[in-house]
Amino acid sequence: MKFNTKVIHGNQHHEKVTGAVMPPVFQTSTYAQKSPGIPVGDYEYSRAANPTRQALEDALASIENGARGLAFASGLAATDCLLRLFKAGDEIIAMDDLYGGTYRLFTRLYKDSGIKFHFVDMNDLDKFQSLINENTKLVWVETPTNPLMKLADIQEIAKITKKHNLLFAVDNTFATPYLQKPLDLGADIVMHSATKYLGGHSDVIAGALIIKDKTLGDELHFKQFATGGTLGPMDSFLVLRGIKTLHLRVQRHCENGEKVANFLANHPDVDKVFYPGLPDHPFHEIAKKQMSGFGGMVSFTFKSGKKEDAISFLEKLKVFTLAESLGGVESLANHPALMTHASIPEDKRLEVGITDDLVRLSTGVEDIDDLLADLEQAFR
Numbered sequence: 028m029k030f031n032t033k034v035i036h037g038n039q040h041h042e043k044v045t046g047a048v049m050p051p052v053f054q055t056s057t058y059a060q061k062s063p064g065i066p067v068g069d070y071e072y073s074r075a076a077n078p079t080r081q082a083l084e085d086a087l088a089s090i091e092n093g094a095r096g097l098a099f100a101s102g103l104a105a106t107d108c109l110l111r112l113f114k115a116g117d118e119i120i121a122m123d124d125l126y127g128g129t130y131r132l133f134t135r136l137y138k139d140s141g142i143k144f145h146f147v148d149m150n151d152l153d154k155f156q157s158l159i160n161e162n163t164k165l166v167w168v169e170t171p172t173n174p175l176m177k178l179a180d181i182q183e184i185a186k187i188t189k190k191h192n193l194l195f196a197v198d199n200t201f202a203t204p205y206l207q208k209p210l211d212l213g214a215d216i217v218m219h220s221a222t223k224y225l226g227g228h229s230d231v232i233a234g235a236l237i238i239k240d241k242t243l244g245d246e247l248h249f250k251q252f253a254t255g256g257t258l259g260p261m262d263s264f265l266v267l268r269g270i271k272t273l274h275l276r277v278q279r280h281c282e283n284g285e286k287v288a289n290f291l292a293n294h295p296d297v298d299k300v301f302y303p304g305l306p307d308h309p310f311h312e313i314a315k316k317q318m319s320g321f322g323g324m325v326s327f328t329f330k331s332g333k334k335e336d337a338i339s340f341l342e343k344l345k346v347f348t349l350a351e352s353l354g355g356v357e358s359l360a361n362h363p364a365l366m367t368h369a370s371i372p373e374d375k376r377l378e379v380g381i382t383d384d385l386v387r388l389s390t391g392v393e394d395i396d397d398l399l400a401d402l403e404q405a406f407r
């Protein structure tokens with residue numbers, strides 16, 4: 028089955044009793060039993076499994092080419108569940124440019140867990156390899172990154188993780204499986220903030236893990252069941268509905284993203300533009316190799332380098348909404364230093380390049396003429 032068919036039909040079936048084409052929202056916590064321990068159907072309690080969540084989890088496995096999908100109450104709940112595979116003394120190597128909440132989870136919540144985190148530039152493969160020792164268990168990569176659109180070469184990293192028998196997880200939130208399939212490129216686990224492109228309509232907080240190996244998938248399902256950060260039936264329905272148009276939306280996000288990036292690259296007030304589709308982007312070649320398009324996320328800085336210019340620009344936008352988050356049908360704008368990435372200490376933030384004049388745009392699927400006119404007027 029091709030991807031554009033999988034988003035609609037992959038691992039899906041009509042509801043058994045009524046033939047409903049979409050799975051109903053099974054808004055129930057529990058299920059009747061015929062005799063103690065013998066349920067009427069396949070379900071006992073919704074923290075363990077719920078038919079609506081199951082339909083979404085099956086769809087997730089299908090679109091990422093994994094053995095098992097798991098749906099969580101948020102992207103961070105998904106990452107937290109994955110971290111429960113590890114114990115004191117284990118080491119995790121992560122990319123040095125991460126979503127702020129992931130960085131906070133790793134460095135603040137797991138600070139006293141005894142798990143050691145290393146942060147490294149994943150494009151320096153020698154440096155990355157020099158950090159591997161017998162305690163290393165997991166490699167965590169986000170590509171492209173939020174908000175600087177750095178990329179990591181999934182295939183090259185997978186060669187190394189396979190050689191050392193390490194688990195390799197990729198946060199595929201920005202690319203979505205429409206543009207990039209980490210499991211096909213050698214990763215073991217894909218993580219999503221389904222709040223973003225998978226949901227696609229800015230109406231739900233949700234997360235996902237998709238696991239290539241069934242045994243590991245079952246182990247993570249046990250941890251999901253035992254810790255309980257599961258996605259509710261209504262939210263599962265919303266994400267499943269979103270996935271059905273993922274291919275259509277992301278195609279338009281890419282078209283609009285490319286036009287916005289080109290507009291900014293030619294604007295006299297703009298200094299740097301971060302978009303993997305631009306030929307002078309430092310990771311353009313990797314993007315062409317592992318992604319089938321360049322997405323809708325574009326960041327840029329001002330020639331003046333002034334924070335006030337970024338703030339004034341953001342206040343003047345009318346079609347773009349100044350808000351956290353990304354990946355919905357509507358265009359959003361964000362000031363990473365003051366908003367999404369405020370939890371990263373200032374010196375670390377500046378070191379990776381999240382400067383005070385950096386603006387991040389999530390280009391939606393509106394008419395491109397209205398988006399460009401809005402950006403143009405906001406510069407004046």
Ligand SMILES: *Cc1c(COP(=O)(O)O)cnc(C)c1O
Binds near residue numbers: 101102103128169173
């Ligand atoms: C938003 C986001 C997350 C966190 O997901 P939530 O659904 O907000 O918990 C993780 N990674 C990336 C790249 C994100 O954009």
